[in-house]
Amino acid sequence: MMPRYSKEGFVPKISQILIVVLVFVGLTALFYALGSRLQRLVLGAKQSVASTAGRTNFLLLGVPGEAYSGQDLTDTLIFFSLDQSSGESWLLSLPRDIWIAAMRAKLNTVYHYAEKNQPGSGLAESKKVVGEILGQPIHYAVLLDFGGFRQVIDTLGGVPVDVERAFDDYRYPIPGKENDECSGDSNYQCRYEHLHFEKGLQLMDGERALKYVRSRFAEGEEGTDFARSRRQQQIITAIRKKLLSWETLRDGKRLRLLYEVFNQSIKTDVPPSAYFGLAQLALQFKTANIKTAGLEDLLVNPPASTQYDFQWVLMPRTDWSEIHRMVVKRLTN
Structure with missing residues (x-):
């Protein structure tokens, strides 16, 4: 019998929520920083926030940034699903060591290799792979460089x-x-x-x-x-x-600076036409409404072998469909 997953690797709950909040406030700042004319264009756009069965699913990726080794390895991977009608949300942290057999590599390297092979494809490939792991569509992806964390606070x-x-x-x-x-x-x-x-x-x-x-x-x-x-x-x-204070929202210069910081620190495939809808969700977003879960009970660490290039990896204890069923159950209950 293979050992259950026990190696430290899941992002603590409060750290997950920190990432979610930073992403949402960043998108809010981007909208307000567009300026009144561009805001009117965005508000008039017909494209709305994408969803499936009333839920919008995000893949949130965190990279350490240029100051650290492995600057584009996504050691933080979070699936975040938001119910647009109730405002309730569900957050699932994915361990970086999940083995992706088709790539013969770990999950945290997907973005790196996609960008290396085809610049600009990292978000799309990460969404595809994580969507297959969880059996869920992923509407948007956001990559956060934690170096931007410092700049946001300094700008404020x-x-x-x-x-x-x-x-x-x-x-x-x-x-x-x-x-x-x-x-x-x-x-x-x-x-x-x-x-x-x-x-x-x-x-x-x-x-x-x-x-x-x-x-x-x-x-x-x-x-x-x-x-x-x-x-x-x-x-x-x-x-x-x-x-989100009035002091900040009325300060055009500071908003433009925040826009520049988030623009440099966040990569996303969220279209500008969806900024307003997401900004509305961000303004009513409450961390207390986030429900969290992990995959630790559904993953095992198989013995090192040539099959996994002798790396420490994680695989489903049965098959991926068990994880799919768990996700559906969480999202529908």
Whole structure:
């Protein structure tokens, strides 16, 4: 009997929601930044938000960006389905190690190889492959470069964050130092920096906020997943509140800057004619309405063999149809 999936790889629930919120507020900013004339054209367009049986399905992809190795490997893959009438949504994280037999490669490499073989085809190929895994149509794909996270916050002028307790993290990874031998240091200290956060209300720029939400090895209670999730929720709330505030929405210059940031950080096949519909959904979007699920009970890690090029991979415990049935059940209940 093959072992069930247990390797760490699923994005924590609150991190998934952070990605969804960033995508929705980004599309909202794009719409408002179009300007009044282009907005009227968009509003007058006949094309609406695509859907099947009243649901719009998205594939959300996250890449680490140029500062990290594997800059176009989609280590974050999320299927996000939204019911247009009720506003309820369902989110499913896909592990990057799912084996794609036709490609003899893992799921997180689909975008990379598609772009390498035919530039501009990465989103379409990713939608196709994930659609086959889940047995669902995928209407839109969005790829988010996490480097844009910092720029969004900086463009907003920073976000206020009330740090509940002071903490230190002595093992925060430094981008680009992952393989540094540190001159023989067995503890590899040169790969990490020391983070310190004081208790109390403070204005964080993009770099500081990113470290605040990504810190994983803080000493004491702040080193728990629960504390990290709470910090991420703080940033989610702060970004959404400031981005959708009247102060921001009436600031044409800032909206244009946000448009440029999102334009550089987000690749999508969402047409401009759908921006208004998605912006409306974003304005009424509430993270509390998101239901989440994972595939861990339906996947197994087969023994290393030539069949998988001796890689650590994941395969369905029976066949793909079991996953299809689970998805249908979740979407219809």
